[in-house]
Amino acid sequence: DAGITQSPRHKVTETGTPVTLRCHQTENHRYMYWYRQDPGHGLRLIHYSYGVKDTDKGEVSDGYSVSRSKTEDFLLTLESATSSQTSVYFCAISEGGGTGTGELFFGEGSRLTVL
């Protein structure tokens, strides 16, 4: 498995509280992504990063923010969690580059429940 770890792996929180999920990689890959996985919707991109301090929005970015201050870490923050953000969150990385390999390597996922 590619060196990707997510923390926490499981979290239960209450509506209105802030939550931060962490993705750590040891592969020195340029691109990092946060997806959420929901039944019927597959995986939807929340935010991604193409370098330190370089991030961009995905298709479901509302209510989420990200930060990447180091190559190896990509943080996803829910400023004020809502029940609609109950999901499984996956971090992924890719080498990227001019040819765009498209192969993503995924973490094990973080299951978040917002009560």
Next chain:
Amino acid sequence: AQRVTQPEKLLSVFKGAPVELKCNYSYSGSPELFWYVQYSRQRLQLLLRHISRESIKGFTADLNKGETSFHLKKPFAQEEDSAMYYCALTKAAGNKLTFGGGTRVLVKP
């Protein structure tokens, strides 16, 4: 905007039977298509991509630009093929994947 549709949420087949997972996409440019698989208790991983034209674990997929499809096929399903399968698309040389809703495959003995 790019979109990937997997019309079947669940496919149930018997061991040894053929299996075909449908994937249709909409994209105005030149796409690159992929199939990812998630086995029970394992990480999501790449199964195959159309540009490599290879067969992985007996699976093949052909990109049909006329029908905007990238269906995944295997002539003889095995129990170990039971998993969740996702079709995904990116623009040529792109680095951002759009996934379909996924198809769960159950291969019965």
